[in-house]
Amino acid sequence: MAVCSKLISPVYTTCxxxxxxxxxxxxxASAGLLLHSLQASFRLYVTIYTLALLMKGHKPTTRDIRRTIHGILQSTAFIVCHAVGFSLLACLMRNVFGHYNFFTFTFLPTFVSSWFAILVERPSRRSLLSLYVTNIASETLYYMLVWRKVLKPIPFADILIFTSSMSCLSYLYRSQCRSSDSIYSLISFIVGPYEQLNHTPDSPESESTSKKYSKRIKLTEIRSERSCSSKNKDSSSLTYRAMMFYYKMIQKFQNFLKSFARCQYCSHPDGCLHYWLQGGTKVFAIGYGLQLCLRILMHIKKITRKPILLFAALKSPDTFSLGAFLGGFSFLYRFISCMMRRSLKKDVQSIAIPAGFLAGFSFCFYRSNTIALYVMWKSLQILYLVGRDHNVIPEVPHASIFFHCLSTAILFQAAIFEPQNLRSSYWNFLHNMSGGRVGAIDRKCLDIYGLESSKMVEMIKARHKKS
Incomplete structure (x- = not known):
C-alpha cells in the first residue's frame, strides 16, 4: 500500500x-518537436519505402509510385503523432490535474498519443508495428525486473526461447495453419516447401519440380559442351579432355548424391543426402552474402580508404555467423525430419516439433534477442489466431492496437525513468526522432521514486556521445 500511495502521490512540478x-x-516546445520529428521521420521512411520499391525487381508503375508516396506521408504522420502527442498531453495533464504522478509523467500521455498515432497508420501495418514494439517492450520489462533484483539473469534464455518457439512454428507450418502469414514464407525459404504435409512423392507439384530440375541440368550440360567445343578450337586437345573429365566427374558426383539414400516416405524428389546438403549450402551462401554486404555498407568509408579491409571482411567470423545460423538450421531441420520419417516409416506432423527444436540450436552461431523474441511473439500471435478461428479463445477486439499502445507506453516510461534498461538502438531512435530532446528532459523531479533517473540519463548520454 505504501508503494501504491507513493506512485499516485502528487508531484507539484511544472511542465x-x-x-x-x-x-x-x-x-x-511542441512546434519545435513537430518540425524536427517531421524531418527525421520523413528521411527515414523515404529510405525504407524507396528500398522496398527497388527490391520488387521491376520498373515501378505510376500506381507503385503513388502508393510509395502515400505510404511515406502516412508513416511520417504516424511518428509525428507519437512525438507531438506525448509533448502536448504531458503538458495538458499537468494543467488539468495541477500536478504529476508516476503514471501521468509519461505512461498515460504516451498511451493516449499512441492510440491516435496507430489509427493514422495503415491497417495492414498495425499488426507488424505492434509486434515490433511488443518485442522490445518485453525485453525492456525483463531488464527492469533484473535491475530491481526481482529476477535473476537466466543464462541462455534467448536460445531456449528460440528453440521452443521454432518447434511451435514448425508444427504450425506443417499443419498449414494461417498459411498466408509472412513467417511461413520465411520458413519455407529456409527449410523448403517439401516439409509441408501436402507435398507427397506422387504429387504433381513434386513431379513438375523434378522435371524442371532435370531439364535445367540437361540445358546446362548442352551449354557447357558447346562452350567447351568452341574453346577447343583455340586450345589444345589435352586441355579440352581435362575440362571434360572434371566436368563429367562433377556430374557423376551430383548424380550420386541425388540417387543416394532415397526414402519412400520423403516427398523431396532427390536423395536425402543431396536434400540436406543442397538446403544447407544454399541458405548458407545467401546468409553469408547478406552479412558481407551489410558489413561493406557499414564500413564503406574505411574500405574505400584501405581496400585490404575487404579481404578481412570476407574471412571474418562475424561475416560467417548469419550464414552458419541459417545454413545450419536448414541442414539440421531436413536431416532430423528425414531421420524421423525413416524411423517412423511415415510422414506425420509431429516430427516438426523435435526437428524445429533441435535445429534451433544453430541459433548459437547468431544469437540475437530481437530474433528470439520475434519468433516467440509470432508463435503466440499465430496460436491466438488459430484458437480464435476454432472458437477456443475469445476474440479480443483491437488487440493489436492495445498491445501497441501498452508497449509504446512502457518503452517511453523506461526511456524517461530508467533509460539504462532500454535497448540502446531504441534509445538512439528516440534521440534522433526528437532531436535530442528525450535526453534534455529534466529528470531531477523524478528522483523521488528512487530510480536514479537523472544520474542514469547522464550516463546514457555520455555513452551515446562516445558511440
Missing amino acids: QEYVHPWTPSCYT
Whole structure:
C-alpha cells in the first residue's frame, strides 16, 4: 500500500521544469518537436519505402509510385503523432490535474498519443508495428525486473526461447495453419516447401519440380559442351579432355548424391543426402552474402580508404555467423525430419516439433534477442489466431492496437525513468526522432521514486556521445 500511495502521490512540478526546460511555452516546445520529428521521420521512411520499391525487381508503375508516396506521408504522420502527442498531453495533464504522478509523467500521455498515432497508420501495418514494439517492450520489462533484483539473469534464455518457439512454428507450418502469414514464407525459404504435409512423392507439384530440375541440368550440360567445343578450337586437345573429365566427374558426383539414400516416405524428389546438403549450402551462401554486404555498407568509408579491409571482411567470423545460423538450421531441420520419417516409416506432423527444436540450436552461431523474441511473439500471435478461428479463445477486439499502445507506453516510461534498461538502438531512435530532446528532459523531479533517473540519463548520454 505504501508503494501504491507513493506512485499516485502528487508531484507539484511544472511542465516547463520537466517536459521542456529549454522554453517556457508548451506550444513552442511542441512546434519545435513537430518540425524536427517531421524531418527525421520523413528521411527515414523515404529510405525504407524507396528500398522496398527497388527490391520488387521491376520498373515501378505510376500506381507503385503513388502508393510509395502515400505510404511515406502516412508513416511520417504516424511518428509525428507519437512525438507531438506525448509533448502536448504531458503538458495538458499537468494543467488539468495541477500536478504529476508516476503514471501521468509519461505512461498515460504516451498511451493516449499512441492510440491516435496507430489509427493514422495503415491497417495492414498495425499488426507488424505492434509486434515490433511488443518485442522490445518485453525485453525492456525483463531488464527492469533484473535491475530491481526481482529476477535473476537466466543464462541462455534467448536460445531456449528460440528453440521452443521454432518447434511451435514448425508444427504450425506443417499443419498449414494461417498459411498466408509472412513467417511461413520465411520458413519455407529456409527449410523448403517439401516439409509441408501436402507435398507427397506422387504429387504433381513434386513431379513438375523434378522435371524442371532435370531439364535445367540437361540445358546446362548442352551449354557447357558447346562452350567447351568452341574453346577447343583455340586450345589444345589435352586441355579440352581435362575440362571434360572434371566436368563429367562433377556430374557423376551430383548424380550420386541425388540417387543416394532415397526414402519412400520423403516427398523431396532427390536423395536425402543431396536434400540436406543442397538446403544447407544454399541458405548458407545467401546468409553469408547478406552479412558481407551489410558489413561493406557499414564500413564503406574505411574500405574505400584501405581496400585490404575487404579481404578481412570476407574471412571474418562475424561475416560467417548469419550464414552458419541459417545454413545450419536448414541442414539440421531436413536431416532430423528425414531421420524421423525413416524411423517412423511415415510422414506425420509431429516430427516438426523435435526437428524445429533441435535445429534451433544453430541459433548459437547468431544469437540475437530481437530474433528470439520475434519468433516467440509470432508463435503466440499465430496460436491466438488459430484458437480464435476454432472458437477456443475469445476474440479480443483491437488487440493489436492495445498491445501497441501498452508497449509504446512502457518503452517511453523506461526511456524517461530508467533509460539504462532500454535497448540502446531504441534509445538512439528516440534521440534522433526528437532531436535530442528525450535526453534534455529534466529528470531531477523524478528522483523521488528512487530510480536514479537523472544520474542514469547522464550516463546514457555520455555513452551515446562516445558511440
